[in-house]
Structures are given as C-alpha cells and as structure tokens.
Amino acid sequence: MTWETIAGWGSTALFAVGAFFFFAGSVGLVRFPDVYTRLHALTKADNLGLGFVVTGLALRAESWIVVLKLYLIWLIVIVTGATACYLVANAARGSGLEPWTRERR
Amino acid sequence: MTLALEVLAVVIMATVSLGIYRIERGPTGTDRMLSAMLFGTSGVALTLVLAEITGIGALRDMALVFALLGALTSVSFVKRAWGAEDR
Amino acid sequence: MSQQTATTISRRERIRLFVLRTLALGAIWVLITEADPGSLAVGVPLAMIGAALSVALQPRSLSAVHLPGAVRFAGFFLVQSFLGGLDVARRALSPAMPLDPACVRYPLRLAGDGPRVVLANTISLLPGTLSARFLGGDTLEVHVLDNHESVLADLAQVEERVAGLFGANLPPLQMGGDS
Numbered sequence: 001m002t003w004e005t006i007a008g009w010g011s012t013a014l015f016a017v018g019a020f021f022f023f024a025g026s027v028g029l030v031r032f033p034d035v036y037t038r039l040h041a042l043t044k045a046d047n048l049g050l051g052f053v054v055t056g057l058a059l060r061a062e063s064w065i066v067v068l069k070l071y072l073i074w075l076i077v078i079v080t081g082a083t084a085c086y087l088v089a090n091a092a093r094g095s096g097l098e099p100w101t102r103e104r105r
Numbered sequence: 106m107t108l109a110l111e112v113l114a115v116v117i118m119a120t121v122s123l124g125i126y127r128i129e130r131g132p133t134g135t136d137r138m139l140s141a142m143l144f145g146t147s148g149v150a151l152t153l154v155l156a157e158i159t160g161i162g163a164l165r166d167m168a169l170v171f172a173l174l175g176a177l178t179s180v181s182f183v184k185r186a187w188g189a190e191d192r
Numbered sequence: 193m194s195q196q197t198a199t200t201i202s203r204r205e206r207i208r209l210f211v212l213r214t215l216a217l218g219a220i221w222v223l224i225t226e227a228d229p230g231s232l233a234v235g236v237p238l239a240m241i242g243a244a245l246s247v248a249l250q251p252r253s254l255s256a257v258h259l260p261g262a263v264r265f266a267g268f269f270l271v272q273s274f275l276g277g278l279d280v281a282r283r284a285l286s287p288a289m290p291l292d293p294a295c296v297r298y299p300l301r302l303a304g305d306g307p308r309v310v311l312a313n314t315i316s317l318l319p320g321t322l323s324a325r326f327l328g329g330d331t332l333e334v335h336v337l338d339n340h341e342s343v344l345a346d347l348a349q350v351e352e353r354v355a356g357l358f359g360a361n362l363p364p365l366q367m368g369g370d371s
Contacts, residue, residue, distance in 0.1 A: 008109075011109070012109040015109055015110070015112075015113040018113070018150070019113055019116040019117065019120075022116070022117055022120045022147060022150070023116070023119075023120050025120070025143070026120040026121070026123035026124055026143065027123065029123065029124060029127050029139060029140070029143060030123055030126050030127060035133065035135050035136055035139070038127075038136065038139050039139065042139055042142055042143055042146075046143065046146040046147070047146065049146075049150065050146055050149060050150050053113065053150045053153065053154065054150075054153065057153055057154070057157055060157060066162075066165070069165060069169075070153065070165070072169075073149065073153070073165070073168055073169050073172055076169070076172040076173065077145075077146060077149055077172045077175070080172060080173070080175055080176035080179075081142070081146065081175070083176060083179075084142060084175065084176055084179030084180070087179055087180060087183045088135060088138060088139070088142075088179060088182075088183060090183075091135070091183045091186065092135050097133070097135075
C-alpha cells in the first residue's frame with residue numbers, strides 16, 4: 001500500500017465521521033426543545049465535524065504549511081464558535097428566556 | 106479520489122438545508138441566529154472541501170474569512186437584538 | 193496574580209514584547225499565505241504595525257501559559273470535546289431524545305479575566321455543559337443537558353485543568369449545597 005492509498009482511505013473515513021457530526025448537529029438544531037439545548041448541539045457537534053473534515057483534508061494536503069493553515073482555521077472556528085455560543089446564551093439568559101425543563105414531580 | 110470529497114460536499118449542503126427548517130419555525134430571533142451560526146461552520150467546511158476538489162488554494166483564504174466573519178455576525182446580532190441596556 | 197504594571201512597564205520590556213509579537217504575527221502571516229515569499233513585502237510591515245498597535249493597547253503580556261500544563265490541557269481538551277460531540281449526537285439522534293436540562297451555579301475558584309474566559313469557552317465544548325452567564329459574586333451559571341449529581345465535581349475538574357494551563361493553583365474545593 002502506498003501513502004496515497006492509505007491517505008485516500010483514511011481521509012474518506014474521516015470525512016464520513018465528520019459528515020456524521022454535521023448531520024447530528026443539524027438534527028439537534030431541529031429536534032431539541034429550546035435555544036440552550038440547540039446551542040449545545042451546534043457548538044459541540046459542528047466544531048467536531050469540522051475537526052474531522054479538516055483532519056481528512058490534512059491527510060491529502062500537498063504541503064505541511066497547508067496542514068498548519070487548515071488547523072489554524074479550525075482553531076479560529078473553535079474559539080469564535082465557543083465565544084459566540086457564550087454571547088448568545090448570555091443574551092438569552094439576560095433577556096429572561098427560561099430554559100426548557102422536563103416535566104416531573 | 107475526488108468522489109469522497111464530492112459526496113461530503115453534498116452531505117454538508119444537505120445538513121445546512123436542515124437548518125432552514127429552524128429559520129422557518131423560529132420561534133425566537135435567537136433560534137434563527139443559530140441557523141446562521143450553523144451556516145458559518147458548515148460554510149467553512151464546504152469551502153475547504155471545494156478548495157481541495159478544485160485545487161484553488163485561494164478558497165482556503167475564503168474559509169479563513171468566513172471563520173473570522175462568523176464571530177462578528179454573532180457579536181452584532183447580540184448587540185442589536187438585545188441592545189445596550191445592560192452593557 | 194493580578195499585577196498592576198500596565199503603566200510602569202519599562203522601555204526594554206516594550207521592545208521585547210514588540211519583537212516577540214512581530215515574530216508571532218509574522219509566523220501567522222507565513223501560514224495564511226502558504227509561505228509565498230512575494231507576500232513578505234506586505235506581511236513584514238503589517239506584522240510590525242500589528243505588533244506596535246498591540247504593545248500600545250495591551251502592554252502587559254497576556255496571562256503566561258504554562259507549557260507542560262498546556263500540553264496536558266490540549267490532550268484533555270481534544271478527548272473531552274470528542275466525547276462532548278458524541279454525547280450531544282447520541283441525544284439528538286436517539287428517538288427518545290434523553291434530555292434533562294437545568295441551569296446550575298458554579299462557584300468559581302479561578303481568578304483573572306483571561307483564565308475565566310478560557311474556562312467558560314472550554315465548558316461550552318465539553319460533554320453536556322454550556323456556559324450561560326457570569327453572575328456577580330464569582331459564580332458562573334452553566335446550562336447542563338443532563339442534571340446529575342456529579343456535574344459540579346466535573347466542572348471542578350475542568351477548572352483544575354484550566355488552572356494548570358496557566359500554572360495557577362486553586363484553593364481546595366468546598367462542596368456546598370449550591371444548586
């Protein structure tokens with residue numbers, strides 16, 4: 001097996017995992033009951049999906065500098081995504097939007 | 106081996122279209138903003154995949170700009186939707 | 193830990209920060225231009241302007257990161273954010289959609305704005321927790337997907353990892369009856 005073959009199949013597997021997390025994040029966005037739970041789905045699943053896609057692309061990248069650049073982009077998305085998540089949750093809490101809770105007792 | 110990349114691009118676009126349901130249903134502006142955040146992350150992924158398919162490296166710069174703009178849209182949304190009453 | 197040296201910083205220290213930040217920004221420039229040598233004519237002056245502006249606006253070095261702690265933190269973060277994504281994917285895709293959300297109040301031990309921002313952002317990426325807002329009195333309100341007893345203990349562990357990243361020590365944990 002050449003490196004080309006290994007990188008090809010390895011990256012394909014990583015793309016499949018990444019696509020799964022993007023799909024799961026979107027399903028969470030559709031199914032979850034309130035803003036806060038939907039934020040959980042978006043922030044965690046989509047960032048992870050992007051991480052897998054970036055790692056798959058890194059296996060196919062033509063140079064090291066491109067690999068580092070791909071991970072720099074992921075890092076920026078993680079940091080801005082988590083910050084945006086806090087801002088939105090903070091604003092929603094500040095506006096008095098109560099979180100959904102399961103009925104019980 | 107571009108088939109895997111093309112399939113991935115289609116799947117990402119399909120998951121983005123699920124986000125349109127949330128824009129349609131809302132119920133609050135914040136819920137709609139979440140879809141915009143979804144488009145941001147998916148847009149970065151899609152642009153990076155397209156850069157690999159087409160071999161146009163400049164698309165990676167576009168993904169970088171998407172990543173940076175995503176933060177600004179969220180900040181401006183929060184500022185405008187809730188105003189400056191508590192900050 | 194919080195030193196008020198912003199106004200009394202020496203000229204020598206400013207030059208040192210300027211050189212370090214020029215190098216850091218230059219490295220990022222090389223990365224985003226994919227090491228195109230022609231672009232350095234623009235990149236080098238821009239890195240210097242950026243470094244000069246940052247020294248003028250933020251002359252203190254940002255809370256120093258502790259290297260061994262940073263390596264441990266990176267490993268912890270990668271594993272936990274993977275588990276976080278897996279957990280939320282499982283909840284979203286399961287037909288029963290197991291959710292029992294609540295807001296819990298976590299009393300912060302970590303001091304300083306920088307470490308607290310890192311903590312809040314880290315919490316949002318870990319399994320089942322999401323930073324909602326900072327309340328007065330050193331309390332962070334956290335939204336959890338599944339309200340179980342060990343949530344506060346889990347958060348305390350995350351806080352210790354973030355403290356390790358900055359080489360800081362935390363006072364021992366007091367488990368109160370906060371909810």
